[in-house]
Amino acid sequence: MRITIRGKNLELTEEIKDYINNKIGGLEKFSALGGVAGEKEEGGSHSVSIADVEVGVLTHHHKSGKIFIAAATLTFPKNLIRAEAEAEDIYQAIDEVRDKLEMNMTSQKKGYISRKHRAALVWKKIKGLSPLAWLKNEFRKGKRGKEKF
Numbered sequence: 001m002r003i004t005i006r007g008k009n010l011e012l013t014e015e016i017k018d019y020i021n022n023k024i025g026g027l028e029k030f031s032a033l034g035g036v037a038g039e040k041e042e043g044g045s046h047s048v049s050i051a052d053v054e055v056g057v058l059t060h061h062h063k064s065g066k067i068f069i070a071a072a073t074l075t076f077p078k079n080l081i082r083a084e085a086e087a088e089d090i091y092q093a094i095d096e097v098r099d100k101l102e103m104n105m106t107s108q109k110k111g112y113i114s115r116k117h118r119a120a121l122v123w124k125k126i127k128g129l130s131p132l133a134w135l136k137n138e139f140r141k142g143k144r145g146k147e148k149f
Helices: 014-030 090-127 131-136
Strands: 002-008 050-057 068-075 080-087
Touching: 002 014, 014 050, 014 090, 068 090, 080 090, 080 131
Parallel strands: 002 050
Antiparallel strands: 050 068, 068 080
């Protein structure tokens, strides 16, 4: 995973960069979401996921002190995920962004798996039919006589 880090109204230290690399880089284990980013491209190489992370200080005048913001965009070959968070501590904002990204990635994985499962059930139903059913197209008719799929 390639991670690009930008600072807005904030000087990025090595400590902050390392923290972001550890937190956002840890999401790489989710990058093979049902073949979304783990598929091989035509050249035989694995596809690359890109993370753009922006951290900074809001320039609005707050009575409670500095408010830090963190935003991250994960780009995969077939989808894009974005999350933003505000907190009084920069590390807390980064943690919240990571949690939001992880939650979004797992929900997309569940959706992909359910689509794959539904397709497998349809294939299982079609595969178990006799050749006469194929000729009569009976497998496509639902309860009301309309085509089901």
